[in-house]
Amino acid sequence: MRKVVIVGPPPVQVLDVAGPLEVFSNAPYYDVQIGNPGVEECLQTSRGHSLTGAVPVREITGPIDTLVIVGGAGAETGVYDEGFVSWIAEAGARSRRVASICTGAFLLAAAGLLDGKEAVTHWRFCDQLAKEFPKVKVRPEPIFLRDGSVYTSAGITAGIDLSLALVEEDHGHRAALDVARFLVMFLVRPGGQAQFSHMLSRQAVTFQPLRELQVWMLENLKADLSVESLADRIGMSARHFTRVCLKETRMNPGQFVDRMRVEAAQQLIDSSTMGLKEIADQCGFGTADSMRRVFLRVLGITAGEYTNRFKSTAVRPF
Numbered sequence: 001m002r003k004v005v006i007v008g009p010p011p012v013q014v015l016d017v018a019g020p021l022e023v024f025s026n027a028p029y030y031d032v033q034i035g036n037p038g039v040e041e042c043l044q045t046s047r048g049h050s051l052t053g054a055v056p057v058r059e060i061t062g063p064i065d066t067l068v069i070v071g072g073a074g075a076e077t078g079v080y081d082e083g084f085v086s087w088i089a090e091a092g093a094r095s096r097r098v099a100s101i102c103t104g105a106f107l108l109a110a111a112g113l114l115d116g117k118e119a120v121t122h123w124r125f126c127d128q129l130a131k132e133f134p135k136v137k138v139r140p141e142p143i144f145l146r147d148g149s150v151y152t153s154a155g156i157t158a159g160i161d162l163s164l165a166l167v168e169e170d171h172g173h174r175a176a177l178d179v180a181r182f183l184v185m186f187l188v189r190p191g192g193q194a195q196f197s198h199m200l201s202r203q204a205v206t207f208q209p210l211r212e213l214q215v216w217m218l219e220n221l222k223a224d225l226s227v228e229s230l231a232d233r234i235g236m237s238a239r240h241f242t243r244v245c246l247k248e249t250r251m252n253p254g255q256f257v258d259r260m261r262v263e264a265a266q267q268l269i270d271s272s273t274m275g276l277k278e279i280a281d282q283c284g285f286g287t288a289d290s291m292r293r294v295f296l297r298v299l300g301i302t303a304g305e306y307t308n309r310f311k312s313t314a315v316r317p318f
Contacts, residue, residue: 002170005060005091007035008070008104009084010044015156016070016101017043017051023163024066026179027171035060037084046073057087064095066166070159071103076125078132080110089113099151099166101159108150109133117147122155142300160185207248209234217257221264221284225257261285262298269307276303 004024006017017034024030036043036054043054069088088111092098100108105121106129108114115135120126126140139145144153144162153162160183168176213234217225230253231241245253265283268274277288280303285291288303295303 001029001031002065003063004030004032004066004068005035005064005095006032006068006070007037007043007054007057008072008101009037009074009081009107011046011073012043012070012075013072013102013156014045014047014049014051016072016104016159017045019157019160020068020070020101020163022183023160023167023179026182027167027175029171030065033060037081037087057084057091060091062094064091065097067091067095067098068101068163069099069104069107070101071105071122075103075106078106080107085110095149097149097151097166099153099162101153101162102155105129105136105152106132108152109136113150114152117150118145119147119150119152120145120154121152124155207244210244210248214260217260218264221261222282223284225253225284227253258294258298261291262295265291265295265303266306269303276307279303 004020006020008016021032021034024032034043034051034054035057037057039056039058041054041056042050042052044050067088085107088107092108092111092113098108098113100119100121102122103125105114105119106125109119109129109132114133116137118137118139119129120139120142121129123140126138129136130138142154143158144151144165151162151166153159164176164180164185167179213230216233217223217230223229227238227242231238234241236244242252245251245256249256251259261283265279265285268279268282269276272279274282276291280286280288280291283291285294292302292304295301295306299306
């Protein structure tokens with residue numbers, strides 16, 4: 001049996017605990033324990049309810065297969081219990097792998113387990129994590145990351161995605177899919193998928209001409225979307241347009257076009273029977289090879305890998 005310990009600084013986010021608990025409990029050969037940094041046999045949550053049956057961490061001895069540090073209000077104060085942080089460092093040393101859910105990454109960082117490593121947390125806290133722990137290479141986009149034997153995940157439900165990935169790592173893709181089906185999850189998402197859709201970010205753009213341009217871009221992905229062409233469309237110089245785009249979207253125009261095309265392609269892969277060559281043409285990539293390169297740059301996986309994960313065999317290959 002693989003020993004999985006799930007623990008975090010109270011009060012914890014309920015789903016940070018419950019998500020991994022359900023995944024590992026429904027997969028074979030895992031012995032799951034909920035820990036508590038204190039002496040009580042319960043773990044306080046941020047919703048005012050306690051999870052009973054928790055084991056005080058001082059009683060959790062011996063080798064651990066997977067140590068999962070969860071987040072919540074208790075992890076977001078910038079003040080960490082030194083005893084618990086020391087325990088995480090010690091327990092991490094006797095664990096085959098260590099993972100964090102959401103803002104649990106702050107505890108891993110405080111314990112020194114993220115020094116020099118790439119890590120992710122909830123997008124709202126990425127800047128704070130980078131500022132508070134400059135030795136951590138924070139990446140705000142992915143839903144989860146692996147760097148060696150340390151795994152970190154984005155906000156809340158991403159902990160379920162990470163847990164399924166760990167089950168897949170241990171028992172194969174079919175076992176992970178079986179758990180996902182039991183939990184009535186629609187997709188088993190790879191870690192390279194973004195935390196949130198940038199196609200929806202146009203709703204947060206305050207500069208009206210840019211909002212209107214974005215709508216036009218979504219409807220004309222096969223058009224010339226070069227910086228010069230887009231800038232001319234709204235009567236700006238290319239340099240000024242780039243500054244406005246960076247301010248409003250935090251991406252340069254080229255990055256934003258890539259993101260829009262990738263997300264449009266994702267939607268077609270998920271919901272249509274079109275082949276990848278046809279999708280590449282429809283979304284303005286030109287060729288399937290070009291779409292492959294842009295997918296890899298934006299998501300960290302190729303369009304083919306995305307298709308294999310998300311789509312049935314009804315989709316035609318290249």
